[in-house]
Amino acid sequence: MKILLKIAWRNIWRNKGRSVALLTAIVIGLWAGVVTVGLMTGLLDQRIDNLIDSEIAHLQAHHPEFREEHRPEMVLPDVTELTTWLDENQSVRSYTARSIVEGMFQSPIKTSGVRIMGVDPERERNTTTFHENLVSGDYVDTDIRNPVILGLELAEEHNIEIGNRIVLTFEQLDGELASAAFNVSGFFRSGSTHYDRGNVIVHIMDLQELLSEKPVFHEIAVVLHDIEEAESVVMAINEQFDGLVAQTWDQLSPELGTIVLLGSFMLFIVTMIIMIALAFGILNTMLMALFERIREIGMLISIGMSRIRVFFMIVLEAVMLTITGAAVGMLFAWGTIAILNREGVDLALFAGGIEEIGWPTVIYPAITLGEFFSITVVVITMTLLATLYPAYKAFRVNPMEVEKDT
Numbered sequence: 001m002k003i004l005l006k007i008a009w010r011n012i013w014r015n016k017g018r019s020v021a022l023l024t025a026i027v028i029g030l031w032a033g034v035v036t037v038g039l040m041t042g043l044l045d046q047r048i049d050n051l052i053d054s055e056i057a058h059l060q061a062h063h064p065e066f067r068e069e070h071r072p073e074m075v076l077p078d079v080t081e082l083t084t085w086l087d088e089n090q091s092v093r094s095y096t097a098r099s100i101v102e103g104m105f106q107s108p109i110k111t112s113g114v115r116i117m118g119v120d121p122e123r124e125r126n127t128t129t130f131h132e133n134l135v136s137g138d139y140v141d142t143d144i145r146n147p148v149i150l151g152l153e154l155a156e157e158h159n160i161e162i163g164n165r166i167v168l169t170f171e172q173l174d175g176e177l178a179s180a181a182f183n184v185s186g187f188f189r190s191g192s193t194h195y196d197r198g199n200v201i202v203h204i205m206d207l208q209e210l211l212s213e214k215p216v217f218h219e220i221a222v223v224l225h226d227i228e229e230a231e232s233v234v235m236a237i238n239e240q241f242d243g244l245v246a247q248t249w250d251q252l253s254p255e256l257g258t259i260v261l262l263g264s265f266m267l268f269i270v271t272m273i274i275m276i277a278l279a280f281g282i283l284n285t286m287l288m289a290l291f292e293r294i295r296e297i298g299m300l301i302s303i304g305m306s307r308i309r310v311f312f313m314i315v316l317e318a319v320m321l322t323i324t325g326a327a328v329g330m331l332f333a334w335g336t337i338a339i340l341n342r343e344g345v346d347l348a349l350f351a352g353g354i355e356e357i358g359w360p361t362v363i364y365p366a367i368t369l370g371e372f373f374s375i376t377v378v379v380i381t382m383t384l385l386a387t388l389y390p391a392y393k394a395f396r397v398n399p400m401e402v403e404k405d406t
Helices: 002-012 016-058 079-088 123-126 152-158 193-198 206-209 227-240 254-292 294-302 307-343 348-356 369-395 400-406
Strands: 059-062 092-106 109-120 134-137 147-151 166-171 177-188 197-202 219-224 245-246
Touching: 016 254, 016 369, 059 227, 059 307, 079 219, 079 227, 092 123, 092 245, 092 254, 109 123, 109 152, 123 219, 123 307, 134 197, 134 227, 134 369, 147 152, 147 193, 152 177, 177 206, 177 227, 177 254, 197 206, 197 227, 219 227, 227 245, 254 294, 254 307, 254 369, 294 307, 307 369
Parallel strands: 109 197, 147 177
Antiparallel strands: 059 219, 059 245, 092 109, 092 166, 092 219, 134 177, 147 197, 166 177
């Protein structure tokens, strides 16, 4: 075997130009593929993390029909029992209760439909990172009366500035309409223009005073120590409490579940496209080398070299060439991803369209060791498959026919 390895390595460099060209193709192909996968993975991970960390958390509990109807009277029953259970559960890191109603946003310019969310500032900070989206002004725990923070897009549409007064109109639990003046304390930018146009945040106490005579909650968002425990915690809540339904993050946002599946599928597609292209390059190179060395192979067989050794010699040449190129390509890709992960890839040129659908405009590529390993396995597998035909042709060489032809 050691002798075969030496012969195979020397045979690779007998035609340096061809070998270098194939190595270059392998390096560039793998580098481009791995970086593309890294960008895609980073983009998808950021979208998922942003939604989970800043808004939906790991799981939520609602009235069974609230998410479909969004009626103000569809409140969570017996919140005290649920919050006590959450306080005692070791899997729960933090939680926050919210009051949510659909309403109208009135400014001197026009009226817009919005979702009004009442939050507990302290619990919201401990549970989500939404407060980090504040781009100017103060959060809703400021000292001003009836503070409200608006999405930057909504504020620009209504020509609103910090300190201006706006009117929110919504339905109370008894079915009557309520209107109240709120003072703009700050602006937020979530990364999704659709969300920023359609949501306003107020203090939960201010909203509840207008909704009902007693505290009411429409949503409880929960963050766990380990996101993998979300399904088991949801099952426990649904089994122990009546009149509510708990759902995991991927049930709350099917988009996120689709993104996870899309990421795995796209990784497979991109990898396979690159590997198939490389496989044809390897097949072409090995066939050219075989036809150039057909007399030499016939002579080796004539002097006693077994056909099996000839077969493995051809396979080893392709595998060694590919592994060399793959190692260099992977090294370059790792370095590129490390640099881009630190600096980020700014897509500000396409910010309008990207933010409209809630995707980040600065991407930080990321790729796992598992993905590196998977790509390496696919490289070696495709190389072996591409080499089988040239190796089989070498195996079938007839020394007598070679002599006649030459």
